[in-house]
Amino acid sequence: MSAFNFVTEYRDLQPLADREIISARDKAFTKAKAEANKQISRVADLAHFAYRLPLPADSDANEWYGNILGADDTTFSIQHDLEEAARIATLVLRDRLSSNFHGTPVLVHAAAFSGKRATVDDRRLSIASRDALKSLVRLRGFVPRRPDISPGKVSPIGALITKYDTEGEDTTDIQVFQAIAQDYDNQIKQVAKTANEAIETVFNENRRLAEEVDLLWWHLGGHSYLLDAPLAEVPDALKPIVIGMDVGEMVTALPGPYGSFGIIRKALGSMADEPIKLSDAVKSVTPEHGFLISKKPTRYALAPVHSAAFDLLSGETVSGAQFKRNTGLPFDTKLTAYELAVHVYHERLLSKLDWI
Structure with a gap:
């Protein structure tokens, strides 16, 4: 590029x-x-x-x-x-x-x-x-090469020892021992550095795979992770929000696993491409859905769904004028259920990782 x-x-x-x-x-x-x-x-x-x-x-x-x-x-x-x-x-x-x-x-x-x-x-x-x-x-789902651990490069200590043996007056035994110790220290640091890099690569890949497995089981179970209720019992207007939040809650690193978008679409089923008013979706959040949100994002405009839903759960009224003032968006903005769920998924990721 x-x-x-x-x-x-x-x-x-x-x-x-x-x-x-x-x-x-x-x-x-x-x-x-x-x-x-x-x-x-x-x-x-x-x-x-x-x-x-x-x-x-x-x-x-x-x-x-x-x-x-x-x-x-x-x-x-x-x-x-x-x-x-x-x-x-x-x-x-x-x-x-x-x-x-x-x-x-x-x-x-x-x-x-x-x-x-x-x-x-x-x-x-x-x-x-x-x-x-x-x-x-x-x-994120592609490991280009097998991680290697390097032993480091050995310094030319032999030349110093030879010099010490033939020119003892110019090279002290302390210098030789210091050189050996420094060489050993450098090699240990190199091994530790490459080992940590290899472990991080394997850890990140295992975490990604674990997230994907969790998402697959979540989808097969058809059960909301946050509400602890069957998705079939969630009102249609609320489903994109619940699905987006559920998937976001199960992902731990940006930008998220590459299977998350497919899982979201599959979970929505036939309603994925149906248009929905943002206001209808947000206002479908009721006190019984309090487990969806534990904290309000610091940036209302970047997380409008979480922020407005949190206001509703806190007993506040969310009006069209207030929403437009806080976000710049009309409260009756239309988007597909899939678009809304993906947006909520990203809101959740950014919020839980303290980006917003």
């Missing part, structure tokens, strides 16, 4: 931008990318800007991101130049997608909300996240 070229991509979005602006934006892109590499919360902030989502009340995103964009352009204002902020955030996220960061495609896919939210690059970010996600979940 060729390296991401910010200048080329930015000029595609802003063909009339002058050289000074392009240079300033290139510097801002580099700084924002570095910040995103440091903290997961910065990646989530960039998703908010890219999809122009409402930020959490306690967020410092406007401050840190505004400072970066204004550092080399004193005329920039985060309040007045939201479209420009969205462009840079979009390109930083696309760069991360091209670099195969395991969590970014899931986050971006969730932010896109099954394609219902648009970006300034005519949905190219959403398409890139979908393609990256397909590639990564397949790659």
Whole structure:
């Protein structure tokens, strides 16, 4: 895959931008990318800007991101130049997608909300996240080579011993022993390093396989993991939410096993492609479904289903106006049962792993 070229991509979005602006934006892109590499919360902030989502009340995103964009352009204002902020955030996220960061495609896919939210690059970010996600979940199930443990490389201690034997005055016995001890230490570290790498490879593969087996048994059993009730007894409007949450709860690492999407579709059966109103699905959550959610995500806009359902379970009223204010989405947005279940699955993954 060729390296991401910010200048080329930015000029595609802003063909009339002058050289000074392009240079300033290139510097801002580099700084924002570095910040995103440091903290997961910065990646989530960039998703908010890219999809122009409402930020959490306690967020410092406007401050840190505004400072970066204004550092080399004193005329920039985060309040007045939201479209420009969205462009840079979009390109930083696309760069991360091209670099195969395991969590970014899931986050971006969730932010896109099954394609219902648009970006300034005519949905190219959403398409890139979908393609990256397909590639990564397949790659997660592929071990390219057998992990090896290397014994390390032996240092030329013999030459030092020979020198000590023939030129004892210049080489002390302490130097020889120190060299032997250092060589032994280096080899032990090399063995430990490659052993740990091999163990991690095997552990990750075993974990993936265990997740897939769990999902298969869950599907065959037809029993909700979170509700401890048969899926056949779950109301149709609620099934996509329950199935998405169940599958997400059984997965432990991003981007998840490549079989999860097929399991979700199979679990939904004939209703997988049926359209459903988001409001109907969310409002089907009642107090008897309290075991579905144990905590509210910190980012309402990136986890609208979990957040709204948590509000309902807490006794709050969720109105269309309130939902639109918190998420930027109409509460009556229509999507297929499969699209909703996959989105909820990604919400669950991101929430349980403290991404949102």
